[in-house]
Amino acid sequence: MGIVxxxxxxxxxxxxxxxxxxxxILSNIIFSQIQDHALYGGVVPEIAARAHVDKLDxxxxxxxxxxxxxxxxxxxxxxxxxxxxxxxxxxxxTYAKTIASVMRKKFIAINHLEGHALMATLTEKTLIFxxxxxxxxxxxxxxxxxLEPGKYKILGQTLDDAPGEAFDxxxxxxxxxxxxxxxxxxxxxxxxxxxxRLPIPLEKRRDADMSFSGLKTAVLQIxxxxxxxxxxxxxxxxxxxxxxxxxxxxxxxxxxxxEYSINKQFVVSGGVASNLCIRDKLSQAAAKHGFQTxxxxxxxxxxxxxxxxxxxxxxxxxxxxxxxxxxRARWSLEEVCYET
Ligand code: KG4
Ligand code: ZN
Numbered sequence: 545m546g547i548v549x550x551x552x553x554x555x556x557x558x559x560x561x562x563x564x565x566x567x568x569i570l571s572n573i574i575f576s577q578i579q580d581h582a583l584y585g586g587v588v589p590e591i592a593a594r595a596h597v598d599k600l601d602x603x604x605x606x607x608x609x610x611x612x613x614x615x616x617x618x619x620x621x622x623x624x625x626x627x628x629x630x631x632x633x634x635x636x637x638t639y640a641k642t643i644a645s646v647m648r649k650k651f652i653a654i655n656h657l658e659g660h661a662l663m664a665t666l667t668e669k670t671l672i673f674x675x676x677x678x679x680x681x682x683x684x685x686x687x688x689x690x691l692e693p694g695k696y697k698i699l700g701q702t703l704d705d706a707p708g709e710a711f712d713x714x715x716x717x718x719x720x721x722x723x724x725x726x727x728x729x730x731x732x733x734x735x736x737x738x739x740x741r742l743p744i745p746l747e748k749r750r751d752a753d754m755s756f757s758g759l760k761t762a763v764l765q766i767x768x769x770x771x772x773x774x775x776x777x778x779x780x781x782x783x784x785x786x787x788x789x790x791x792x793x794x795x796x797x798x799x800x801x802x803e804y805s806i807n808k809q810f811v812v813s814g815g816v817a818s819n820l821c822i823r824d825k826l827s828q829a830a831a832k833h834g835f836q837t838x839x840x841x842x843x844x845x846x847x848x849x850x851x852x853x854x855x856x857x858x859x860x861x862x863x864x865x866x867x868x869x870x871x872r873a874r875w876s877l878e879e880v881c882y883e884t
Contacts, residue, residue, distance in 0.1 A: 546620070546857060547564050547570075547613065548562070548563055548564075548618070548857050549562055549608065549622070550654075550852035551600070551623040551640050551849055551852065552623075552624050552636065552848060552849040553600055553632040553633065554628025555628055555847055556577040556578065556587045556595075556847075557575070557576055557847045558596050558600045560603040560606070560608075560849045561573065561853050562610075562618070562853065563666075563854050563857060565860070565861070567854075569666070570612065571606070571610035571611040572843070572849065573603045573606045573610065573849070574603075574848055574849070575600075578722065580592075581722060582721060585712075585716040585721075589629045589632075593629070593631025596631075596635040596636065600639055603849075607849070620650035620651070620652050620865060621643050621652065622654050622852050622857075622860075623636045623651075623652070623653065624659065624852050625637050625655070625869055625875075626655060627874050627876075628683070629873075630871065630873045634871055641867060652856045655875050655880050656847075657877045658855050659851035659852045660681065660814050660851060663844050663850075664813060664840045666840075671809055673690060673691060673807075674689055674691045674805040674807055675807055675809040676688075676690075676811070677689075677811045678797070678811070678812045678813075678817075679814045680706070680707050680708065680812065680813075680816035680817055681706060681708050682706060682708035682712065682815055682816075683706050683708070683709070684706050685706045685707055685756070686698055686701035686702070687752045693858035693882070694858070694880055694882035695880075696880060697878065698876070699752050699797050699800040700753045700793060700796065700797055701753060702756060703753055704756065705755075707754075707756050707786050707790065707822075708723075708814070708815050710757070711724040714763050714779070714782055717760070718778065720775070723815075725815060725816060725819060728782065729779075729783060731779040731780075732776065732780040732821065734780075735774075735776030735778070735779050736777045737783070738784075739774065739778070739781050740766060740778055742781055742782060742785040743758065743759070745789050746793075750796060751796050752796040753793075756789070759785060763778060763782055783822075786822065787819075787821050788825065790822060790825065794810075794829035794833075795829065798830070808833070808834050808835045808836060809835065809838065810826075810835045810838070811837075811838045812838070812839050813839070817839055859882060
């Protein structure tokens, strides 16, 4: 059995986790920096990097302690080496390389998106490769054919903002605080989703590409014209439109996916996959094509280190480790390679 320590510091979570090759999450520690960034209504890269320096070593020690193991029991250290905010990535990779060198452990560089992409294979035992993935987070929005660990084909992606980014910007505009997704979702519970007609982005385009920046502008125009008095209705209408825009693209993504596989399994991951309205619309759209939809549990959908450790297990099994890997701020899933 292999044991991997995972480290995640590419955005605003300082996280560490210990996961075994048979799929047991022995610990999953997340120190959120929300308090540090809330004042600014979004993540400030410099503040994030400094907070990782403060918190990441505690997260790592806590993860090893809670797992009930010693550092000597660990086979490899897996760390997010990109894409994301460079300051935080450098902090994480430096910790990981140092532990790996001093303790003579294997060092594994993980693409953050790959962590989100593979997470569901830990929790859903019936999931098989290849499967269709929709990754929706604060920085990304893409339909991916997950052929096997280390082999990914992007089937469609956002042309501008990610959906999480749109949620965060709308929340900031409406004074709902940061992070915006959960705030907009909870305001929506009391709102009327049909109150405002917002345009569904790329409605006429017959492909799996997406766009979310226009929606934010449409919300801004409504606020300018009407003021802030209908925040709950506006949140509900915005959330409904994002859900419809994503659901609309499912059939095009499935069409492309069927060029690679006859499997009918669909995974939705990333922070925005926590949204219940979006979950509902996506699983309904996929069911129309006979696809079964899987969502990792919310704690594993948003950024965490268990997903990095789990992706590390795959790379460990394929002997893909390399101490000289250089962190990458930009790193497409299609550029992931397990050959060392
Ligand atoms: O995956 P994640 O934790 O970090 C990134 O890799 O970006 O996703 C964070 C994003 C944020 O933009 C946040 O507002 C959004 O996910 N989010 C949500 C919800 N929970 C988190 N968006 C919509 N509804 C939610 N319930
Ligand atoms: Zn993420």
